[in-house]
Every structure is written in C-alpha cells, then in structure tokens.
Amino acid sequence: MLELRSLTKKFDRTIAVNKLDLACKQNEFLVIFGPAGAGKSTTLRLIAGILEPDSGEVYFNGANLKNVPPERRNMSMAFENYALYSHLSVYENLAFPLRAKKFNDQDIRTRVQEMAAILQISELLERRPGFLSGGQRQRVALGRALIRDAAVYLLDEPISHLDAKLRNRMRGELKAVCAHKEATVVHVTHDYREAMALSDRMTVLNKGRIMQLGSPDDVFHRPANEFVAGFVGDPPMSFVDAEYIEQNEKPQFRLAQKDMHIPAHAEIRAYVKENGLPKSFKIGVRAKDIAITSSQDDIHHVAAEVFVTEKMGYQNILIAHIGQTQIRVITPPKVAFNSQDTVWLNLDESNVHVFADGNAVLHPKREIKLSTNSI
Amino acid sequence: MPNGKIFTMADLVRYALVIALLIFFLFPIYWMITTSFKAPGDILTRPPKWIFTPTLENYVYAFEEANFGLFIKNTLIVSVVSTIFVIILGAFGSYSFARYNIGKGHLMFFILTTRMMPIIAVIIPYFVIFKTIGRTTIGELLWLGLDRQGTLVICYTMFNLPFAIWLMHSFFQDIPKELEDSARLDGYSRFQVFRRVVLPLAAPGIAVTSIFCLLFSWNEFLFAFLLTRADARTITVGVAGFWTQRGILWGPLAAAATVCVVPMLIFALILQRYIARGLTFGAVRG
Numbered sequence: 001m002l003e004l005r006s007l008t009k010k011f012d013r014t015i016a017v018n019k020l021d022l023a024c025k026q027n028e029f030l031v032i033f034g035p036a037g038a039g040k041s042t043t044l045r046l047i048a049g050i051l052e053p054d055s056g057e058v059y060f061n062g063a064n065l066k067n068v069p070p071e072r073r074n075m076s077m078a079f080e081n082y083a084l085y086s087h088l089s090v091y092e093n094l095a096f097p098l099r100a101k102k103f104n105d106q107d108i109r110t111r112v113q114e115m116a117a118i119l120q121i122s123e124l125l126e127r128r129p130g131f132l133s134g135g136q137r138q139r140v141a142l143g144r145a146l147i148r149d150a151a152v153y154l155l156d157e158p159i160s161h162l163d164a165k166l167r168n169r170m171r172g173e174l175k176a177v178c179a180h181k182e183a184t185v186v187h188v189t190h191d192y193r194e195a196m197a198l199s200d201r202m203t204v205l206n207k208g209r210i211m212q213l214g215s216p217d218d219v220f221h222r223p224a225n226e227f228v229a230g231f232v233g234d235p236p237m238s239f240v241d242a243e244y245i246e247q248n249e250k251p252q253f254r255l256a257q258k259d260m261h262i263p264a265h266a267e268i269r270a271y272v273k274e275n276g277l278p279k280s281f282k283i284g285v286r287a288k289d290i291a292i293t294s295s296q297d298d299i300h301h302v303a304a305e306v307f308v309t310e311k312m313g314y315q316n317i318l319i320a321h322i323g324q325t326q327i328r329v330i331t332p333p334k335v336a337f338n339s340q341d342t343v344w345l346n347l348d349e350s351n352v353h354v355f356a357d358g359n360a361v362l363h364p365k366r367e368i369k370l371s372t373n374s375i
Numbered sequence: 376m377p378n379g380k381i382f383t384m385a386d387l388v389r390y391a392l393v394i395a396l397l398i399f400f401l402f403p404i405y406w407m408i409t410t411s412f413k414a415p416g417d418i419l420t421r422p423p424k425w426i427f428t429p430t431l432e433n434y435v436y437a438f439e440e441a442n443f444g445l446f447i448k449n450t451l452i453v454s455v456v457s458t459i460f461v462i463i464l465g466a467f468g469s470y471s472f473a474r475y476n477i478g479k480g481h482l483m484f485f486i487l488t489t490r491m492m493p494i495i496a497v498i499i500p501y502f503v504i505f506k507t508i509g510r511t512t513i514g515e516l517l518w519l520g521l522d523r524q525g526t527l528v529i530c531y532t533m534f535n536l537p538f539a540i541w542l543m544h545s546f547f548q549d550i551p552k553e554l555e556d557s558a559r560l561d562g563y564s565r566f567q568v569f570r571r572v573v574l575p576l577a578a579p580g581i582a583v584t585s586i587f588c589l590l591f592s593w594n595e596f597l598f599a600f601l602l603t604r605a606d607a608r609t610i611t612v613g614v615a616g617f618w619t620q621r622g623i624l625w626g627p628l629a630a631a632a633t634v635c636v637v638p639m640l641i642f643a644l645i646l647q648r649y650i651a652r653g654l655t656f657g658a659v660r661g
Contacts, residue, residue, distance in 0.1 A: 050556040070559040077560045083553035087575040100562030144561070154560075 001026045002047070002152055002184065007056035009042055009208075016042040018208035019056065024152070029178055029185045033195040035206035035231065040188040041080065043205070044154045048077050060151070071100075077154040078145035080188075082137045090116075090140050091125040098149045115143045116364045118173055128182060135162045139170070146177060153178070155187045159194070165285035190231050196220065204228045235287045235317055237353070238327040244272060244280045248375060253283060255322060260302055265349040271361050274365050278356035283347060287317065287328040289364070291346040294337070300344035306337045318343075404636070409650040410629035416624045425537045433630035443631055445606075445611035451610060453524050453599075454592035457531035461588050462581060464532070465539035470573065472540065473547035474555075483540070495599045501530065502601060522604040530602065538591075539584045546580025547573065586646055593639055610635045 002024040009017040024030040032040045045051040047058055049070040057063045065073060076097060084092050086148035093300065094112045100184040103111070118123040119139040120134055142158040159170045175198055178185050191193050195202050196216040203213040204227070212224040229237045242253040244264065251264040251272075262283075293300045304320035304327060316336060318329040320343060336342055354362040407596055410418055412429040437443040472483050502521070509520020518525030550573060558568040574581070599609040608616075617628035 045556075048556070048560055050559070069565075070556065071562050071564055073560075075560060077555050077557065079557055081551070081553055081558040083551065085554060085558075085572055085576075087572075096558070097561035098660075100567075144557075148562075 001061050002186070003059040004043070004047070005057050005059065007043070007058065008054050009039075009048055009051060010054050011044055011227040015208050016039070017046065017053075020208070020210060022203060022210065022213070024184060024186055027182045027184055027199055029175070029183075029187065029200045031187045031189060031195040031199035031202040032205055033189055033202050033232075034201075034211075035190060038205040039208040040190075040205055041156050042208075044077070044156050044186060044188055048075055048154055049073050061216040061225060074151040075154055076145045076148060078141045078156060078158040080139040080156040080160070082129070084137055084144075085138055086129050089126055089128055090121060090132070093129065093140055094125075094143050094348055097144060097237040101148060111147055115147050118177060119143045119170075119255035135166060136246065138162060142170075142174070146183075146255075149181070153185045155185060157189055157270070158187070160189065160191060167194075167340075174198065181291065192234065204231065206231075208232050222360070222363045223284075223353065224360055226284065226355045226360075229284050229355070229360070233286060235328040235330075237284045237286050238325075239355070240283045240285075240322055240325050240327065240347070242283045242354075244268065244277060244281055253281065253304065257281070260322075262302065262347050262352075263349065265354075265362055267362050268354060271356065275356075280357060282355040284353040284355055285327070285347060285351060290327075290329045291351075292318070292329050292331060292335075293344050294341070296344045299346045299348075302347050303352075304343050304345055306339055306341045306343055308328075308339060309336055379577070395419050407629050409623060410634045413626060415626055433626035434634075436624075437627045437631045437634070440625060441613065441616065441631070443610070443613055443634065444454075446608050446610045447634065448612075449524055449603075449607050450593060450609040453527040453531060453607075457528045457535065457592050458585055458588040460528065460532040461535045461539045462585055465536055465543055465584065466574070466577070466581065468536070469540040469543040470547045470569065473544050474552070483544070486537045486543055490534065494534070495500050498597065498601050501598075505602060521602060522607045524607045526602050527595075527599060527607065527609070530598045531595060534595075534598075535588045535591055539588055542584045542587065543577065543580050546577045550576050582646065586643065589642070590619075590639060 004020050004022040004321045007017055007020040007022075008015070020039075020043060022030075022043075029065070032043060034040050042051065046053050049058075049065065049068060085096065089095065091112055095108045095113055098108045098111060112125070113122065116125055119142065121136060121139050121143070124132060124136060124140075129140065132140065133212050138159065138161045145153060145155060145158070149155070155174075159167050159174065162170055171194060177183075187194075187198060189198075196219075199216050201214060202216055202219055204211040204219060206227050212219055212228045214222075219228060219232055223232060223237075226239065230239065238256055242255055242262075245252050245261075246269070247261070251266065251269040253264045253268075254261050291300060296303070302322060304322045307319045307321055307326070310317040310329075311333070314333060316333055318331050318333045318337060320327050320329060322345075327345075349362070349364065351364050352362075353360055353364065356372070388409075409427075411433050412431070413424070413427050413431065414430050417424045417427045468486075471477050477483075478485075505514075505519060506521050506528045508514040509523065509526075514520045514523075519529065520526060554572055554576070555568050558572045559565070563571060594611060596611040596615070599612045600615070603609065603612065610631065614631045615629060617624040617631065
C-alpha cells in the first residue's frame with residue numbers, strides 16, 4: 001500500500017537516500033533500522049512530503065503522492081526532536097491534530113485523556129512543553145502522532161530519549177496501541193532491540209541503501225551481509241578472517257592469524273567452484289553461539305587469549321583475541337577466566353556464518369525447538 | 376552591602392559614577408516637567424527657582440490656544456496605523472526571507488539600504504509627489520496629499536518596514552522548521568500553520584518590533600514638519616511650533632513636550648519585560 005520506488009534524495013553532494021525501493025503493507029509495523037546518517041529520517045520525511053525527492057516516487061494505495069502536500073497525505077509523524085508547540089499546553093498539543101479535523105470538544109477531551117493515560121502524562125496536561133523533561137516531551141510528541149486516525153504513522157525515534165525503564169515499558173505500549181489501532185507504521189530507530197521487538201518486518205539501511213529487508217528473525221539469524229551481521233545484536237557478531245584451502249580433498253578454512261584450521265561446509269566448496277575464490281572470506285559468529293572450554297579437545301580447537309571479561313550479572317561477555325582479531329563470547333555468570341588465559345573455542349559450520357567479500361554465503365542451520373510445556 | 380561591610384572606595388566611585396550618569400540623562404526630563412508646571416515669571420529666573428507654586432496654565436494654553444489635542448489625535452492615528460501596516464507587511468516579508476531565503480540575502484540587504492538614506496535626501500521628491508497626488512481624486516479618497524494623515528502613514532510605513540523586516544527576521548529564523556512540518560502533517564495548510572503556529576511563537580518578536588515602530592513614528596519630526604501644515608500636524612512639530620516670532624513660549628513648550636514624552640515612557644515601562652524577553656527569545660529554547 002505504501003510504496004517507495006527508486007527514491008533518491010541528495011543534500012549538496014551527499015546522497016542521503018539512494019534509489020530506495022521499499023513497500024509497507026497495510027497494518028504492518030515496518031522498522032527502518034540503521035546507524036546515524038544512514039538516511040532513515042530523510043526517508044521518513046520523503047514519505048511525509050516534507051522533503052521532495054530528487055527522483056523516484058512515493059505511492060500510496062497505488063496513487064502517486066507527488067504534488068500532494070503533507071497536510072493532505074493523511075499521515076501523522078512524531079519527530080525525533082519532538083517539535084512540540086511551545087506556546088500551547090500539553091493538552092492543546094495533543095488536541096492540535098484533532099482540531100485540524102474539526103473534532104468537537106467532547107471527543108477531543110476523551111481522546112486526549114485516553115492518550116495521556118497510556119503515556120502516563122495525565123498530570124502534565126496543563127503544562128507548557130518548556131516545563132517538561134526530555135522524556136516527558138518525547139511522550140507528548142508520540143501522543144500527538146498517535147492521537148488521530150492516520151493512514152500511516154511515521155515515527156522517528158519516538159522512544160529513544162526515554163530512560164531505560166520507561167523505554168522498555170513504552171516499547172510494549174507502543175506495540176499494543178499500534179496493534180489495537182490496526183495501524184500502518186513506519187518506525188525509525190538506531191536501537192536494534194527496539195527494531196527487533198517492534199517490527200513485523202525490518203529494513204536495515206546504510207548510506208542511503210537497503211542492506212536487508214526481512215523479518216526480525218531473518219535479519220538476526222540470516223544477515224545478508226557483513227554490515228547487517230555486525231550491526232544487529234548486542235554484543236555484535238565477531239568476525240575472523242579466513243583463508244579457503246582444500247586439504248586431502250576436504251574444504252577447510254585456515255584462520256588467517258594463526259595456523260589453525262576449521263572444516264568448511266560443502267556449500268563453500270560449491271560456492272568457490274561456481275564463483276572462484278573471493279578476495280576475502282570471513283567467519284562470523286555470534287557471541288551466544290560460541291562454546292568455550294579451558295582445554296583443547298576435538299570440538300574446541302581454536303585457541304584464543306582472554307583479554308577482558310565484562311560482567312553483566314545474568315551473563316559474562318568475554319572478549320578474547322584470536323591473533324589480532326577480537327572476538328566476543330557469552331559465558332554463564334559463573335564461568336570466569338583470567339586475563340591472558342588461553343581458552344579453546346568451537347568454531348565450525350554448525351555455528352558460524354561465512355561471508356565472501358562482505359556478502360553472506362552460508363548461515364548455520366538452525367534447529368527450531370518447540371516446547372509445548374514452556375510457560 | 377554584601378557581608379555587612381562598609382562602603383569600599385571602589386563602591387563609592389562606582390555609585391558616584393552611576394549617580395552622575397543618571398543626573399546627566401534624567402535632569403533634562405526633570406527640568407522639562409518642572410518647567411511645564413511653572414508660571415511664566417518663574418521660568419527664566421537666575422538663579423533658577425527650585426521651589427515654586429505649580430500651575431496648570433501652560434497645559435491649558437497648549438490645549439486651548441495651540442490646539443494640541445488635534446496634534447495628539449493625529450500622531451496617534453498616524454503612528455498606530457503605520458505600525459499596523461508595518462507589522463502585517465513585515466511579518467509576511469521577513470517570514471519568507473527567513474524560511475525561503477528569497478534573494479539569498481541580497482534582497483534583504485537591499486531592503487535595509489533603503490533605510491540608510493537620510494530623509495532629507497528624499498523629502499523634496501516626496502513633497503512634489505504628494506502635492507500632485509493630493510490634487511487627484513485617488514488622493515482625496517485615500518486621504519493622501521499634503522497636510523493629510525495618509526501621507527504620513529505611507530511615509531512611516533515605508534521608512535519602518537526595512538527595520539521591522541530585519542528585526543523580525545531573526546525571530547522567525549529561531550522557530551524550528553520541524554514545528555511547521557509537524558503542523559502540516561497534523562493537517563493544517565501552509566497559511567493556517569503560519570497563523571496558528573508561527574505567529575504565536577513569534578509574538579514576542581512582533582511585540583518588540585511594534586514598540587520600536589510606534590516609538591519611531593511617534594517621535595518622527597522631519598516628514599511631519601515638511602508634509603503637514605495644520606490639519607495633519609503631529610506633536611513633535613507642534614512642540615516646535617512654540618518657537619514663535621514673539622519668542623519661545625517655554626512654559627507651553629515644556630507642557631507639550633511632557634505630554635509628548637509621558638505616554639511613550641509609560642508604554643515602554645509596561646512592555647519593558649516583554650522587550651527583554653523578546654531580545655533573548657532565541658537563546659532559551661530547549
């Protein structure tokens with residue numbers, strides 16, 4: 001229903017959004033996720049009609065929105081810097097979009113109070129935005145975006161400035177409100193937890209281009225390329241340079257820094273046969289997928305030197321070096337190693353992603369465990 | 376004094392300087408006001424009379440003989456109407472300069488340059504122009520021509536507009552563009568956004584600009600002196616009118632000048648907080 005076709009926007013010489021093709025379905029919660037300067041907010045503004053694209057079009061239900069001014073697009077937006085009307089009270093800020101649609105005072109009052117209750121700002125309604133904290137302002141901004149029934153809700157980092165506790169709660173509330181409204185949402189964020197938690201589908205943006213578009217599950221477990229793999233997740237995926245060799249007819253990866261081999265999957269051999277050797281292979285592995293022991297055995301055969309351990313309470317994050325490469329491993333809270341200890345890691349096809357020249361060629365096969373008697 | 380200390384030398388010097396400055400600036404006003412209440416015999420005495428019996432005869436003379444009420448009415452009409460024009464035109468003008476960067480700064484600078492020329496340089500052409508217009512039907516309908524208030528309204532509007540555009544420009548620039556974008560998305564048209572979001576936010580700036588324009592128009596002398604005779608005469612010219620062939624009528628002159636100054640003084644005092652707030656408007660937005 002909402003469709004971007006080859007959308008491009010330049011600022012001077014910087015290309016903020018580069019030939020973007022993206023579609024958002026009816027009632028879908030689509031998250032645009034990416035680092036600062038990826039063109040996320042610009043994309044949102046192009047959809048809203050605040051910015052005009054240099055080329056490409058935005059379509060809504062099949063109609064080209066070119067020359068349709070923002071006020072007639074029936075979209076509502078929460079701005080990252082809140083954009084509250086400082087001359088109006090919180091109540092009037094929330095009522096502002098409703099007044100444009102000529103709601104009567106009784107309806108306005110009901111809706112504003114409802115929204116204020118959800119956002120826990122009921123006691124702030126008479127205040128001016130200047131007398132609110134950053135988190136309170138952000139909630140007002142979000143409320144103003146959600147209060148009316150819009151065809152598309154555009155949310156630009158709507159909960160990123162809240163403190164951690166409130167953010168967690170608001171994430172749930174936001175999802176519930178949007179589901180209740182059966183809203184079509186395009187949500188911009190740089191927080192991967194937010195992206196994963198909220199989205200039906202998410203798109204990872206970098207330098208104005210789409211790196212991957214898919215379900216959160218896809219993006220997390222089957223990242224399309226090194227950028228996505230390294231950007232989604234906390235701690236981020238670790239990468240080790242690898243060299244492809246065949247020893248006794250067996251495909252192998254030699255880890256670049258040390259004379260270590262790990263077996264490579266048959267798919268890799270097929271890939272090399274078809275495409276030739278790429279300039280670089282990288283082994284990517286998520287911190288939670290690495291098994292670790294203090295002594296070498298058949299499975300744990302990649303040596304690493306412990307650098308530091310970050311204690312998180314519910315788990316430890318171990319940072320170790322394989323040669324010059326830093327690698328992160330999650331261990332149970334009781335398992336602790338000292339700095340400069342040698343540990344042995346399990347890196348094999350069951351838990352590694354393989355990237356050739358930055359693009360993923362192999363993902364670990366996931367076993368999906370379904371438990372019927374879980375809580 | 377802080378900490379209960381006695382005056383130090385530095386304090387003493389500081390206060391002496393402040394007092395000296397205050398006397399320097401305020402004495403003429405004091406003298407004007409006291410003179411306005413003195414009988415003719417008490418005014419030019421030597422040594423000056425500090426204590427005297429106050430009288431209202433100068434005010435009576437100014438209003439009854441010299442028709443000062445008409446001058447006040449004229450001045451009020453001219454300055455208020457021209458200020459309204461300036462604010463309406465200036466708000467639209469400076470908003471478009473601030474938001475759309477019309478002329479990339481050159482046009483704005485050009486507008487300011489019109490303010491740089493001395494009035495005396497353009498007053499003769501103006502005189503001729505308004506004299507000609509005054510004889511036409513249009514001139515009569517629009518109340519233009521020599522010795523008509525419309526003429527002064529036009530002159531003051533033209534002369535205050537560049538200043539108003541410059542002053543309001545920065546206030547409009549301080550309003551984040553997101554507010555307007557947001558209001559558009561909330562469903563308001565461009566003009567509604569201007570009226571419901573931009574203007575209220577620029578209100579302190581508009582207030583400051585109005586005050587200045589009002590003051591300029593109220594105090595203006597040269598245009599009024601050369602383009603009016605009797606019917607449209609303003610107070611500044613009226614005050615100068617006491618400089619007669621029979622000599623300077625100090626008492627009525629002081630009375631007229633007091634009447635001339637006091638309203639603006641009160642006005643400025645009332646709006647003082649607004650002016651200060653207006654001037655720091657851009658600095659405090661979070």
